[in-house]
Every structure is written in C-alpha cells, then in structure tokens.
Amino acid sequence: MNTIEVALSQSEFGCFDPKSKIVVVVDILRATSVICTMFKNGVSEIIPVRSIDEAKTYKQKGFMVVAERNGQKLDFADFGNSPFYFTPDKVSGKTVVYSTTNGTNAIMEGSKADTVIIASFLNFSSIFEFLKGGQSDVLILCAGWKGKFCLEDTIFAGALAYSLINSGNFTTICDSTNAAIDLWKVASPDMHTYLEKVAQRHRLKKLGLDDVIDYCFTMDQTTAIPVLKGGSLIRLC
C-alpha cells in the first residue's frame, strides 16, 4: 500500500520529506493548466525558470518566453499565461521558457524529489492511472499564492487523493490530505458556484483574465503527463 500526502502550500512543503516519492505539482489557475495545454498541443520542451532575469536571458538568446507576475504578462515576454494562447501553430515542436508567480517556483521546489510530474484537471485521468499503477508514495504540492494556501489547488489535491485512496492502492494518515478530500466533497457537487469564493478567480477577473476558469476545471483534455528531467519538462507519455 502506497501513501499519499498533500502539502497545502509551498511554505509547508519544506516540512515534508519528498525523497523517493513522486511529487505532483498543481497550480490550477493557471500554470499547470497552461503546461498541460502546451503538451496537448505538441510543445517539445518547457524550461521552467524562477526569476525574471533568467527569463530575460533566455529571451535574449532567442527562446520563446512565457512570463507573468501577479497575473500580468511581463513586457519582454512573447506571451502571458492564458492557456488559450498556446495553439498547435504556436508551440508544436517548440521549446518554451516559462516563468510565473507561483507555479514555476513550485516545480523547482518539487525537484528535491526523485520524480516531479505536472497535474491539472486537464490531464486528471492520465495522472490518476499513472500513480495508481505505480509503486511510489505520492506527495501533492499545491503551488498556492505567494507561499499561501489556495482553494483551487487544494480541491484538485482532494479529488486526486480521494480517487487514489478509493482505488485501494493508497492510504493516508495526513491531516491535510483528509482536509483536501473534505473540501473536494464540499465543492464538487456544484463547482461553478463554489468557485465564486476563490480569491484567484477575483484576481483574474480584475485583470479581465477570468475567461480561463471553466476551461481549467474541465477534465481530461489531454493524456499528456509532463515530467521534469534535467531541469526541463518533457512529455512522459
């Protein structure tokens, strides 16, 4: 029987031992939903970078750069962080450099583990099947907002943990996993209404960027499982 745990924020992640576990990074609004969309549409490689300076350096070297802070595209970047930008004609076969407020930092934090994969509702069933069939303990890392807890990542963590425990292959004694499952159960009967109270929804709305919400909560738009290898995200399958 494998174990499942949830780090509810990046601040809390340092209290867990990620070694020999699969770390599943989640940033539903919007980084991991964007990454899954890029792989769905044929991107070859995504290089996550923490700092704006690193992203700028890549831009100067001729890379395609996606970069935002606090939801807004940075001036020097080619694209901001909406999944709708990354159609096959833009990204198929390309390498993309990627830097966001929370998600890319979470991916780099997660890299303390042997294996880091990227999850969202868009690739939910593929992630579930991959983890269910494996022999590794799982630690879900919620990217959150500037080190803090956020609802949408926790709800996803609850959905995934609930499914894995129900599969009979996973167990938990982790309070945050049980909390995430309870929040998923509260939210899932009427997700659209529940999302009204999500702070990130209101941040995006203020910026006119909340057209992505329904899409980011749509299940199974791709079978891609992005995995971190040598500092880059590539498609595991």
Next chain:
Amino acid sequence: MNTIEVALSQSEFGCFDPKSKIVVVVDILRATSVICTMFKNGVSEIIPVRSIDEAKTYKQKGFMVVAERNGQKLDFADFGNSPFYFTPDKVSGKTVVYSTTNGTNAIMEGSKADTVIIASFLNFSSIFEFLKGGQSDVLILCAGWKGKFCLEDTIFAGALAYSLINSGNFTTICDSTNAAIDLWKVASPDMHTYLEKVAQRHRLKKLGLDDVIDYCFTMDQTTAIPVLKGGSLIRLC
C-alpha cells in the same frame, strides 16, 4: 468592517503581515487548551519558552516547569501537558514556565504582532465577544504539527471565523479562512465521529494520553482571555 484571516500552519504564518492585527494562537490538542485551563484555575503568569534548554534553566532557578516533546513529559519537568494536572491547588497564584512541541513556538511567532491572545474551545465565547467588539483585524495562527497543517486547529479557526463573519463586523477574502469555515461546517454536526481522522488524536492514543479529547472540544469552560505581555501570558480579563 474588520478583516479575518487564517494561517493554516506555522510555516504559512510568515506569508502574512501580522502588524496592527490581533493574532489568535490556537493549539487545541493541547497547548492552548492547557493554558486556558491554567488561567481558569487561577494561574498568575505563564512564561512560554521555545527551547528545552531555556525550560531547564528556569527549572534550575526554582520555577514550576511544564515541558513536553512529541506528547511526552520531559524528565526534568514538573508536569507534562494534560489539562487535568492543573487543578487550582497546583497553579493558583503561581508562575508556570511552559514549553511544548508546537504551541509555545506558535506563541513566540505570533509575538511579531501588536497583540497575541490564546484561544481554545474552552474560552470560545469570551474570545468571540472580545474580537467582535474590537476595532482590529484578526489573524488566527494555527499551531499545527511541526510546521504542518492540522485538522483540529483549523476546525476551531473555522468556527471562530464563521461566528465573526456572521456577527456582521468581519469580512474575508482569504482562501484559507473560507476553507476553515467549510471544514468546520463538515465537522460540527458530528464532531466526535469527525475527530476519528485527526492525526494528533492517534498520536495521543498511542501514548495513552487521549483522555483529554472530549474536554478540549468542550465550549466555554472559562471566561479567561490569556494575552502575551512582555514575554509572559497574563489574564486580560
């Protein structure tokens, strides 16, 4: 209108700005329940200390010392951390030095704020009335377990936040506050059953120390509001 926020763990607390707020420290199993019990029974002053060495030094100076780690009383201490030890004959009029796994650290972390008060179900209504009638924003700090989230502190935070928002004097845009409220709503109709999944309950059970659970979830056993002044907890009212 005042705001209310919840830091779901000590790790996350550093992401909040506690200045000019009232920080409400919560460690239901067991530190803040023990502190409220001591004030109910007439303790004069509690000196919280982070380290075992500090607690030992106080012991050598002749102070009464309460100290535990991982639930168990330390050898040199006068008492472990059960609220049942602190009857009036033991503590009335006394100064007690206090060091625990999570709670005392949370109190010292909270001291970055102007005002730190100690809350538990045992003094719930007094805390609620004090905050409701005040003009300050409130930040609840859940002590958790070794930096991590725990369910029982979060459920308390949800109960308090729910009451304050319903009073009409408080509002929130904080995801963790909304999550805590939802978890309180899930747990409160049958708290006894819900507590079965709390990790700290199982830790205490293994040590034969779980006789405190029902007591720690009993409302309004005291009107005392412990407040931190000059490094010591004293009775505000």
